[in-house]
Amino acid sequence: MGLTLKGLRHTVATILREMGKDYATIAEMLGQKTEAMAKHYSRRADTSKKMAETVSDFDAExxxxxxxRRQIVSRRGRTTTKHKELNYTKKQ
Structure with missing residues (x-):
């Protein structure tokens, strides 16, 4: 089994997709006319690691x-606080 241009396209597209690149970027890199072809060539990419990072980033956010503390301005121009931090200290 020898190297082929098609095989190299699959390899490059897979690596780029696993790096988190979008289909437009992959298509441009491969010289493809459509994102559908980039999707085809990168279909075997394992994106589970990237998805785990995305979920972790989302959870942190x-x-x-x-x-x-987020502050919003009321209709009268006064600043009010929305979503205050909880403070459960008892007064003595």
Whole structure:
């Protein structure tokens, strides 16, 4: 079994997809006219690692937003706080 241009296209497309590149970028790199061809050549890419990173990043952002203070301006121009941090200290 020898090297072929088709085999190299599959390899390059797979590596690029596993790196998280989009189909437009892969198509441009391979000289393809359509994103559908880039999708075809990269169909065997294992994107589970990239998806795990994405889920982790998303989870961190959700937690950051839960604990951060966001301020909004009311209709009267006063600044109010939305989603305040919880403070359960008892007054003595």
């Amino acid at each position: 959700v937690n950051r937003r839960k604990t951060s």
